[in-house]
Amino acid sequence: xxxxxxxxxxxxxxxxxxxxxxxxxxxxxxxxxxxxxxxxxxxxxxxxxxxxxxxxxxxxxxxxxxxxxxxxxxxxxxxxxxxxxxxxxxxxxxxxxxxxxxxxxxxxxxxxxxxxxxxxxxxxxxxxxxxxxxxxxxxxxxxxxxxxxxxxxxxxxxxxxxxxxxxxxxxxxxxxxxxxxxxxxxxxxxxxxxxxxxxxxxxxxxxxxxxxxxxxxxxxxxxxxxxxxxxxxxxxxxxxxxxxxxxxxxxxxxxxxxxxxxxxxxxxxxxxxxxxxxxxxxxxxxxxxxxxxxxxxxxxxxxxxxxxxxxxxxxxxxxxxxxxxxxxxxxxxxxxxxxxxxxxxxxxxxxxxxxxxxxxxxxxxxxxxxxxxxxxxxxxxxxxxxxxxxxxxxxxxxxxxxxxxxxxxxxxxxxxxxxxxxxxx
Amino acid sequence: xxxxxxxxxxxxxxxxxxxxxxxxxxxxxxxxxxxxxxxxxxxxxxxxxxxxxxxxxxxxxxxxxxxxxxxxxxxxxxxxxxxxxxxxxxxxxxxxxxxxxxxxxxxxxxxxxxxxxxxxxxxxxxxxxxxxxxxxxxxxxxxxxxxxxxxxxxxxxxxxxxxxxxxxxxxxxxxxxxxxx
Numbered sequence: 001x002x003x004x005x006x007x008x009x010x011x012x013x014x015x016x017x018x019x020x021x022x023x024x025x026x027x028x029x030x031x032x033x034x035x036x037x038x039x040x041x042x043x044x045x046x047x048x049x050x051x052x053x054x055x056x057x058x059x060x061x062x063x064x065x066x067x068x069x070x071x072x073x074x075x076x077x078x079x080x081x082x083x084x085x086x087x088x089x090x091x092x093x094x095x096x097x098x099x100x101x102x103x104x105x106x107x108x109x110x111x112x113x114x115x116x117x118x119x120x121x122x123x124x125x126x127x128x129x130x131x132x133x134x135x136x137x138x139x140x141x142x143x144x145x146x147x148x149x150x151x152x153x154x155x156x157x158x159x160x161x162x163x164x165x166x167x168x169x170x171x172x173x174x175x176x177x178x179x180x181x182x183x184x185x186x187x188x189x190x191x192x193x194x195x196x197x198x199x200x201x202x203x204x205x206x207x208x209x210x211x212x213x214x215x216x217x218x219x220x221x222x223x224x225x226x227x228x229x230x231x232x233x234x235x236x237x238x239x240x241x242x243x244x245x246x247x248x249x250x251x252x253x254x255x256x257x258x259x260x261x262x263x264x265x266x267x268x269x270x271x272x273x274x275x276x277x278x279x280x281x282x283x284x285x286x287x288x289x290x291x292x293x294x295x296x297x298x299x300x301x302x303x304x305x306x307x308x309x310x311x312x313x314x315x316x317x318x319x320x321x322x323x324x325x326x327x328x329x330x331x332x333x334x335x336x337x338x339x340x341x342x343x344x345x346x347x348x349x350x351x352x353x354x355x356x357x358x359x360x361x362x363x364x365x366x367x368x369x370x371x372x373x374x375x376x377x378x379x380x381x382x383x384x385x386x387x388x389x390x391x392x393x394x395x396x397x398x399x400x401x402x403x404x405x406x407x408x409x410x411x412x413x414x415x416x417x418x419x420x421x422x423x424x425x
Numbered sequence: 426x427x428x429x430x431x432x433x434x435x436x437x438x439x440x441x442x443x444x445x446x447x448x449x450x451x452x453x454x455x456x457x458x459x460x461x462x463x464x465x466x467x468x469x470x471x472x473x474x475x476x477x478x479x480x481x482x483x484x485x486x487x488x489x490x491x492x493x494x495x496x497x498x499x500x501x502x503x504x505x506x507x508x509x510x511x512x513x514x515x516x517x518x519x520x521x522x523x524x525x526x527x528x529x530x531x532x533x534x535x536x537x538x539x540x541x542x543x544x545x546x547x548x549x550x551x552x553x554x555x556x557x558x559x560x561x562x563x564x565x566x567x568x569x570x571x572x573x574x575x576x577x578x579x580x581x582x583x584x585x586x587x588x589x590x591x592x593x594x595x596x597x598x599x600x601x602x603x604x605x606x
Contacts, residue, residue, distance in 0.1 A: 021432060021435045021436050021439065023437050025439060026439075073451070076451065076452060076455075085518070102582065111440055111441065112444075115441060115444055115445055115448055116448060119448060119449055119452045119456075120452070120456075123452075160563040188581055203491065203493075206487075206490065207491050210487075210488050210491060211457070213484075214457075215455065215456070215457075219454075219455045220455055222451075278442075280439070374429070374433070375433075375436065378440045381433055381436040381437055381440055382437060382440055382441050382445075384433050385433050385434060385437030385441065385445075386435075386437075386445060387563070388430060388433060388434065391443075395429065396429045425481075
């Protein structure tokens with residue numbers, strides 16, 4: 001068995017384990033990476049080359065900031081405030097929660113965002129005596145779309161930004177407008193698809209307003225000083241992200257600086273916060289970097305890139321192929337291993353064409369592709385999982401019917417914008 | 426559990442871990458439970474008034490407008506014990522004068538509050554009588570579905586005593602929902 005065959009076999013085997021979910025994805029990735037290192041397919045001294053510390057530390061820093069801020073009740077406060085602003089109107093609930101979800105997801109990770117907002121959405125739908133399905137679907141799509149908008153919104157973007165040295169502002173300029181248009185279109189589609197399910201009587205509306213008025217958003221704040229400090233630090237970190245390329249510092253440094261600052265300023269128990277870091281996610285990433293590194297080390301990625309280049313001749317063709325391939329693949333399998341495999345491929349393609357637009361194509365496909373199926377993205381799984389626990393069933397087919405349409409339309413809009421910007425009319 | 430459900434629950438456990446349980450617990454601290462969320466059917470509302478209540482806040486009118494179809498009773502009770510004490514200490518004439526003034530004031534307040542309700546499309550019934558504020562309201566509350574009380578009912582309130590003792594006694598003895606404003 002050649003090292004190349006082993007690298008491909010380990011990659012496919014790990015992929016299969018991740019897809020089947022028979023064992024934890026972090027364990028699958030760790031095991032694959034261990035095999036690669038044990039067989040010396042990736043020599044020990046080459047680990048720093050493949051282990052993307054920028055991605056790992058950026059994720060870690062943001063996890064520390066989010067977990068510290070969470071202790072203050074900040075996110076529950078936002079959820080109640082949003083619910084109250086809706087004034088008992090289902091359409092406003094749909095609109096406001098979608099926008100809030102997208103905005104929070106563009107800065108924080110999608111899973112945390114939906115974990116914190118879904119209980120509130122279920123509560124309001126129960127109050128309105130309406131089916132929560134349109135609201136939950138809209139939340140899922142908004143979360144994935146919001147994550148597309150920034151460098152720190154979704155793990156694939158963090159990986160792409162780190163590999164291609166793209167700044168926060170470049171992401172915002174290239175992906176922000178696409179995400180904003182896609183969000184508007186998605187809310188409109190949900191509204192049209194579920195129009196009849198979004199109505200309440202005027203009497204019911206008054207009752208909803210009264211019940212929501214009884215909710216005190218300030219009661220959600222567990223520690224007002226921590227709340228204020230958390231808001232200040234999050235705003236400061238976001239501001240630093242805007243400036244990181246001008247200051248010449250890596251996004252990971254911004255996140256770690258913010259993380260250390262929030263721990264220093266708030267005096268929260270660091271042990272408790274460090275325990276809440278999603279270590280399985282970080283080990284999953286680490287393992288994947290090594291497994292994909294093996295494909296690079298053995299020249300497999302270079303061969304695939306050569307093959308792609310013999311069939312794809314222009315930048316426009318490459319843009320379309322990468323976008324739609326990554327979109328449909330992300331709808332079926334986890335977008336993180338997909339992005340990890342696509343990054344070196346695009347890097348290799350850089351030898352014969354300008355790959356700058358292709359990074360955006362990958363980001364677009366990998367992030368928005370998740371909307372296609374119920375298992376396409378972590379946010380989908382979390383929201384559907386919570387809904388199931390609350391006796392609200394969203395079947396695979398139910399999701400597919402709406403999700404696939406949303407995915408195709410939003411990706412088409414995105415690819416259209418990228419085409420106009422980088423390929424021309 | 427179907428294949429899809431078990432896949433979702435497995436993935437959910439992998440991704441969210443125990444975070445959801447923690448978040449749910451934190452939400453439960455301030456969100457209403459399923460039981461609390463069911464609004465009681467209100468067919469009759471009792472609103473006691475007296476000389477210590479100048480006005481009903483706008484928010485209370487808004488809340489009560491949700492029960493437009495219910496029967497509203499505005500009740501003004503003149504304290505019989507005060508009248509008796511005046512009669513014993515200052516004489517019958519002074520007591521009669523007190524009763525007359527109290528009746529006038531009561532009718533004025535009932536008229537004013539009634540007009541506010543009429544503006545919302547609610548026509549309340551008006552009642553005025555001499556009696557024991559706490560005992561009569563506790564007794565009358567049995568025939569109503571909702572009691573709406575001012576914090577100052579039956580006594581002036583202060584910073585140190587923000588709730589009238591009469592209100593405290595009433596809310597401890599009635600078994601219908603009470604809005605205290």
